[in-house]
Amino acid sequence: MGPPSVDFSMDCVDLAKKLLGQVVCRRTQQGILKGMVVETEAYVGPHDKACHSYGGRHTARNEAMYMKPGTCYVYTIYGMYQCFNISSREDGAGVLIRALEPLQNIDLMRRHRSGYRDRYRRNAKISAKAEQKMRDTAVANGPSKLCIAMAITKSEINKEDILASSKIWLEGGRDVGEAEIAKSKRVGINNAGIWGEKLLRFYIKSSPFVSNARR
DNA sequence: CGTCTGATTGTCT
DNA sequence: GACAATCAGACGG
Numbered sequence: 001m002g003p004p005s006v007d008f009s010m011d012c013v014d015l016a017k018k019l020l021g022q023v024v025c026r027r028t029q030q031g032i033l034k035g036m037v038v039e040t041e042a043y044v045g046p047h048d049k050a051c052h053s054y055g056g057r058h059t060a061r062n063e064a065m066y067m068k069p070g071t072c073y074v075y076t077i078y079g080m081y082q083c084f085n086i087s088s089r090e091d092g093a094g095v096l097i098r099a100l101e102p103l104q105n106i107d108l109m110r111r112h113r114s115g116y117r118d119r120y121r122r123n124a125k126i127s128a129k130a131e132q133k134m135r136d137t138a139v140a141n142g143p144s145k146l147c148i149a150m151a152i153t154k155s156e157i158n159k160e161d162i163l164a165s166s167k168i169w170l171e172g173g174r175d176v177g178e179a180e181i182a183k184s185k186r187v188g189i190n191n192a193g194i195w196g197e198k199l200l201r202f203y204i205k206s207s208p209f210v211s212n213a214r215r
Numbered sequence: 216c217g218t219c220t221g222a223t224t225g226t227c228t
Numbered sequence: 229g230a231c232a233a234t235c236a237g238a239c240g241g
Contacts, residue, residue, distance in 0.1 A: 041233070050233070054228060061226065079223030081234050096233060117236095120222070124237065144234050154225095188233050191228080212235095 005163065005170045008069035012088040016042040016095045017202050019086070021176035024100060026150045026168050030108055033150050035100030035140055036173045039203035039210045041186045043085070045093040049192035053092030064159045065094045072168060074147070074158040080120050081144035084152045086162055098187070098201070100140040101209040102149070109139050109149035116148045142211045180204055187213040 006018050019037045026033045043051040043065075052062040052075070064073035065087045073085040073094050085094040102109055113134060117126070130138075140146035147153070152168070160168055183199040190196065203210045 043233075049228080052228080052233080057228075059227080075233085076225050078232060078234050079225070081223090083233060085233090098233090121236075124222090127237075130236070142234070186233070190232095 005172060008163070009089060012042045012044045012090055012093045012095060013200065015086075015088045016040040016200070017176075017178075017181055019095055019097070020181060020202060020204055021173045023103065023171040023173040024097065024150065024168070025171055026152065027166060028108075028151050031105045033109060034104035034171070035102045035109075035146065035150060037097055037099075038101050038207040039097075039099035039201070041096040041098055041202070042088075042200040043094050043096060044200070045090045048093075049195040050186060050189045051092065056092070058092070062092065065092050067159065068161060070161055070163040072157050072160045072162055072165075074152060074154040076154060077144065082147045082152065082154055083143045084147050084150075084157070096143060097146065098143045099203070099207075099209055099211045100146045100150070101207060102139045106139060110134060112148050112151055113139065113145065137208045141209050176204060180206065184213075187211070
């Protein structure tokens with residue numbers, strides 16, 4: 001695909017914006033999955049109350065955010081979901097990938113999603129509306145949905161170097177100009193005071209593949 | 216559209 | 229023991 005990759009020497013906020021338009025690639029036994037980043041959030045470091053490194057905490061969970069820029073940080077949330085981040089230059093900082101536009105092996109992504117549903121939501125009735133969305137924009141339009149779709153798990157991907165891994169890497173997509181980028185508050189941040197108000201969520205305005213965050 | 220709720224478990228804010 | 233960077237369905241307007 002396009003030019004090599006993102007420059008990981010830039011700071012967290014710039015990285016969050018620069019990752020928009022880049023293509024995340026994931027090699028699995030069944031094939032290579034690809035999706036373009038359309039939504040990110042910056043977690044800028046230990047001074048950021050919403051960040052898992054807040055207060056300088058350096059625990060087993062968030063270790064990846066203290067590793068080399070470009071290290072994958074995957075953590076479990078709400079018991080049943082995972083989220084995927086890439087560490088940035090600053091100690092304890094990273095960019096949460098919140099949504100992808102599926103590009104390659106989309107059917108395999110859908111199979112991952114429905115397999116997960118079978119396991120964790122066996123009793124749920126699946127509406128026709130949801131089925132239809134799974135066919136188009138709702139395959140990877142959320143931080144945990146994209147992990148399921150792309151087979152990004154803590155056990156396989158946490159602490160992988162995205163600049164050197166054969167399991168996960170970035171390819172150049174298209175250049176997203178500042179004018180195309182919308183900003184908002186980060187999603188799901190409740191007890192972080194002023195840090196919950198900052199506009200550290202970035203997404204491609206025109207993309208139908210961004211998450212359904214209401215805000 | 217909105218607000219609410221159940222599902223599920225690793226982590227320690 | 230309480231909470232959490234989520235998700236999808238249910239229900240009310």
